[in-house]
Amino acid sequence: MLFGGRSSEHSISSATAGGVLRAINRDRFRVIPVGITRAGAFVLEDDDPDKFALDPAHMPEVVDNGSRVLWPEANGARELRVRRADGRVEDLGTVDVVLPILHGTHGEDGTIQGFFDTLELPYAGGGVLDSALCMDKHFMKIALQAAGVPVAPWVTVRRAEGGDADAAAAAAHSAGLSLPWFVKPARAGSSVGVSKVHDESELAAALSTAFAEDDKVLIEEGLHGREVEVGVLESPGDAPARASLPGEVVLTSREFYDFEGKYLGGDGVEVVCPADMTADEIAAIQEMGLRAFAAVDGRGLARVDFFLTPAGPVVNELNTMPGFTPISMFPKCWIASGMTYSALISELIDTALARA
CATH class of the missing domain: 3.40.50.20 (Rossmann fold)
Structure with a gap:
């Protein structure tokens, strides 16, 4: 290990x-x-x-x-x-x-x-291609778009190209991105370096926080919808990949699901699994999660994060090694689907052995 x-x-x-x-x-x-x-x-x-x-x-x-x-x-x-x-x-x-x-x-x-x-x-877990693609949110979105999987509108700004707030704001406006914006490093996880921007006066500080983690940063349009997540597992042999029941991140007073809310016991967020969804909504989330996994040549496992909007599910991102602590969403989703935490670990190892 x-x-x-x-x-x-x-x-x-x-x-x-x-x-x-x-x-x-x-x-x-x-x-x-x-x-x-x-x-x-x-x-x-x-x-x-x-x-x-x-x-x-x-x-x-x-x-x-x-x-x-x-x-x-x-x-x-x-x-x-x-x-x-x-x-x-x-x-x-x-x-x-x-x-x-x-x-x-x-x-x-x-x-x-x-x-x-x-x-x-x-x-065990992801291979070279899917890991590299999903680590870089810019290229992950491009791969998903090419496969017809909807993603949140965004622009990418780079430190080497200036990366100042005025130029970034102009790029966001030219792309038609409506406020609020989420500013995030292209290659970081656990919400490290992520900020929510309510108006342009907050953009410079958000870029500074994101650029401290990466020299490539995404500005995404904030979507209105429920935050739901689904776990995907590769199956041993030739059996198709499968998706768990979805879970939901419910924000009660926190702006977004940040690092403190995920791991430090911060107030204002609840992780609910399984999510309270209709059978049709569950099927749509699971089907799109599997489509997204296939679009990046997924291997091993992934957690697919969505916004469930009035127009349907939109993929926020894929994580090829999602949070795997006992309180993390990925294990919770599979436990809700009938698998124990111990059995989930065994499954990942068994799948890798079968592939070998």
Whole structure:
């Protein structure tokens, strides 16, 4: 199991590791926890769920303990080793499959997937293409549009092209985007760097926040509709992918579903699963979720986020490694659909093994 990483979502990945370590079927799987520090070192971690518990007062992280995990060489070798802090090298066993529960850059963007493809190591979750596409919201929207999947109207602004508030506002107006706008980094997740802009006076600050995470930023038109999400799972073998029951993010006093509301216990938001929807609405969300998954050559899993507008569902984004803590929407949707958290973890691993 691989977690942590160099992105701004390091702590969320670490918290997910705590949930997975607690729930994984120990009768079937022997877990080797490999953490990636914020500096990018691969270290052998403790197999202790409590060490990585989701605590808003003290978010978990991978700390460099001096060990270094030595990955197998290519040509079919799968032996994993560790060099301890005192220089001793130990064999850890043969790797059957890697479960990368990484979020953000250097984990959810196709880079780690390409690394394991090069080493010929089977791994769970998305592949290189779908991970890279869905990590970059600009290109994800282009791929979805090409497949006829509706997305929220947007413009993309780049720091290299100026990226100042006046030019960005002019681009948004020329694209016909109505206020409010959501300003978000193109390649970040967990709502990191996202701001809601009610009028143009707030745009400069929102761009500054987003550009702190990425040099490419999207300005999206705020859509009016219910925020619903559905989980998608690849099926082993030739069986088609399937979608969970939808869940809903209900905002009571919070402006949008931000990082605090998702992970820090912030007030003003409720995660409801299953959502109170008609059978037709559920079918429409599930069908479009599967269409979106296919449009990006989805593999393994994804959470598809929608706005359910009066004109029908509109895709906001896909996450190829969605929040996977026990309180996250993706597991909640599958639990509501009749699957346990432990069985969901097993399914991801089994699908990767079947693909290998």
